[in-house]
Amino acid sequence: xxxxxxxxxxxxxxxxxxxxxxxxxxxxxxxxxxxxxxxxxxxxxxxxxxxxxxxxxxxxxxxxxxxxxxxxxxxxxxxxxxxxxxxxxxxxxxxxxxxxxxxxxxxxxxxxxxxxxxxxxxxxxxxxxxxxxxxxxxxxxxxxxxxxxxxxxxxxxxxxxxxxxxxxxxxxxxxxxxxxxxxxxxxxxxxxxxxxxxxxxxxxxxxxxxxxxxxxxxxxxxxxxxxxxxxxxxxxxxxxxxxxxxxxxxxxxxxxxxxxxxxxxxxxxxxxxxxxxxxxxxxxxxxxxxxxxxxxxxxxxxxxx
Numbered sequence: 001x002x003x004x005x006x007x008x009x010x011x012x013x014x015x016x017x018x019x020x021x022x023x024x025x026x027x028x029x030x031x032x033x034x035x036x037x038x039x040x041x042x043x044x045x046x047x048x049x050x051x052x053x054x055x056x057x058x059x060x061x062x063x064x065x066x067x068x069x070x071x072x073x074x075x076x077x078x079x080x081x082x083x084x085x086x087x088x089x090x091x092x093x094x095x096x097x098x099x100x101x102x103x104x105x106x107x108x109x110x111x112x113x114x115x116x117x118x119x120x121x122x123x124x125x126x127x128x129x130x131x132x133x134x135x136x137x138x139x140x141x142x143x144x145x146x147x148x149x150x151x152x153x154x155x156x157x158x159x160x161x162x163x164x165x166x167x168x169x170x171x172x173x174x175x176x177x178x179x180x181x182x183x184x185x186x187x188x189x190x191x192x193x194x195x196x197x198x199x200x201x202x203x204x205x206x207x208x209x210x211x212x213x214x215x216x217x218x219x220x221x222x223x224x225x226x227x228x229x230x231x232x233x234x235x236x237x238x239x240x241x242x243x244x245x246x247x248x249x250x251x252x253x254x255x256x257x258x259x260x261x262x263x264x265x266x267x268x269x270x271x272x273x274x275x276x277x278x279x280x281x282x283x284x285x286x287x288x289x290x291x292x293x294x295x296x297x298x299x300x301x302x303x304x305x
Contacts, residue, residue, distance in 0.1 A: 114272025
């Protein structure tokens with residue numbers, strides 16, 4: 001019996017959307033305030049993750065600070081495999097999450113959850129001690145904590161008060177170098193050129209249980225600094241990178257169309273969720289001499305193992 005075109009399309013659609021419960025990764029984007037574009041950042045993350053049907057994505061936006069709605073806001077972190085934290089209060093330190101929400105995140109990660117610290121989210125919550133432990137190092141004053149430099153292929157600790165506060169030069173097409181052999185980087189080249197990215201210098205913090213994944217040359221200081229790192233926090237994991245810059249006056253900038261950024265976001269979320277990491281390298285992954293841009297990754301029916 002011949003199948004109608006409609007039935008074939010419906011069957012294909014089911015294949016696209018179907019994902020066994022054992023493979024599904026439940027993701028919660030937490031947004032609401034930032035010095036970057038909240039709406040555009042969240043939408044871009046959703047668009048990127050829509051390329052892989054194993055991701056089920058929800059959003060929880062913090063209501064206006066110090067209102068009744070803010071006091072009642074209570075995202076259920078425990079219902080998700082990974083939390084993508086995009087909030088940043090660097091322009092107004094008074095704005096923050098309610099204390100019960102902070103305590104819930106601490107418990108969630110301690111008990112095995114995962115958190116993706118999106119771009120400037122490592123600027124946030126400098127006065128929250130446990131958050132500083134979660135992210136390992138962030139955008140902080142010069143006397144806040146230790147920093148890490150990569151020199152002659154080795155990590156060098158910079159004590160508090162030595163060097164400068166966290167900063168960055170202009171966004172550039174920066175060559176990222178793998179530091180070690182982390183599962184998130186499986187089969188990737190040893191170096192690739194990332195598009196329109198910020199390389200932070202003197203990112204500072206407690207550095208507890210922190211592993212550097214990659215580094216790049218920061219143009220203002222002409223020194224090599226970490227660009228991706230992970231932290232073990234209790235039984236949980238966090239991933240931080242400087243990828244993903246998105247100002248409110250930008251429309252789909254190169255930094256979020258970067259194939260390396262998109263590939264690493266998907267892989268990092270898989271690793272944070274303690275699921276198998278897709279080890280397939282996209283054909284258009286950048287080289288050490290050329291960037292590669294796309295709007296979103298090609299849609300896949302099933303992750304390669």
